[in-house]
Amino acid sequence: MASPTTEPTPGSLRQHIRAAVRSFCDEPQPVRVGWPQVFGSVLLFLMVVQGLTGFLLALSYSSSADSAYESVRYIQERTVFGGLIRGMHRWGANLLIVALAIHIARVFIWGAYKRPRQWTWVSGCLLFLTVLGFGFTGYLLPWDLKAYFGTEVGTRIAGSAPGLGPYLLTWLRGGPQLGPMTLPRFYAIHVLLLPALLLLGIAWHLWQVRSYGITPP
Numbered sequence: 001m002a003s004p005t006t007e008p009t010p011g012s013l014r015q016h017i018r019a020a021v022r023s024f025c026d027e028p029q030p031v032r033v034g035w036p037q038v039f040g041s042v043l044l045f046l047m048v049v050q051g052l053t054g055f056l057l058a059l060s061y062s063s064s065a066d067s068a069y070e071s072v073r074y075i076q077e078r079t080v081f082g083g084l085i086r087g088m089h090r091w092g093a094n095l096l097i098v099a100l101a102i103h104i105a106r107v108f109i110w111g112a113y114k115r116p117r118q119w120t121w122v123s124g125c126l127l128f129l130t131v132l133g134f135g136f137t138g139y140l141l142p143w144d145l146k147a148y149f150g151t152e153v154g155t156r157i158a159g160s161a162p163g164l165g166p167y168l169l170t171w172l173r174g175g176p177q178l179g180p181m182t183l184p185r186f187y188a189i190h191v192l193l194l195p196a197l198l199l200l201g202i203a204w205h206l207w208q209v210r211s212y213g214i215t216p217p
């Protein structure tokens with residue numbers, strides 16, 4: 001007699017995946033959920049845009065102090081759609097901060113930071129710091145005068161933090177002064193460290209959101 005098999009057939013595997021995607025997308029929402037609740041998803045969308053445009057920029061950007069400025073000009077003036085992609089990345093960064101402010105205001109006004117969603121709030125605060133980190137490190141990358149002096153001031157502010165300030169300043173600048181060591185350091189933080197933190201933070205944040213759902217009005 002043939003024993004019953006527990007191996008899923010290809011058809012049932014497809015059904016499993018479809019059911020999993022459907023249960024992920026068809027989460028029941030409280031009544032009167034509407035436009036105020038879209039800004040978390042707007043942030044996710046903007047982050048995908050930033051990732052894609054950032055990747056395209058990285059294809060032609062040079063993080064060496066000798067050639068960074070020229071490489072940005074090259075992207076802007078010579079590459080196909082370079083100006084558009086750079087503009088999208090720049091404007092995307094600004095829009096992200098605006099969407100973030102609206103999202104934080106929304107969850108604050110709804111009292112969504114209270115138990116049991118306190119870890120959603122904490123994970124959101126970490127995401128907030130990560131996004132600010134992107135803005136701070138990205139600002140230096142064009143390596144023009146505005147970027148240089150903006151970062152000079154920004155790192156000095158970091159250096160004035162009590163206790164760890166002087167160490168933070170030296171670590172960020174790659175020495176006591178802002179110079180050729182600073183740029184590759186900021187670039188590495190911008191394209192390696194912060195994206196890794198962002199992905200972990202988003203995974204944690206969304207896991208919390210899905211575990212406790214959206215706060216009813």
Ligand code: HEM
Pocket residue numbers: 036037038039040041043044100103104107110112113117120121122123124125127128131202205209213214215216
């Ligand atoms: C930076 C990237 C962020 C992304 C991608 C993100 C994404 C999301 C998404 C998709 C939702 C569900 C839909 C919604 O309520 O809008 C959500 C909810 C939430 N987020 Fe964020 N968020 C981010 C930052 C933050 C920050 C900075 C905070 C607060 C400091 C925060 C706190 C919350 C809370 C408390 C909820 C639950 C809302 C509720 O229960 O009604 N998030 N987030």
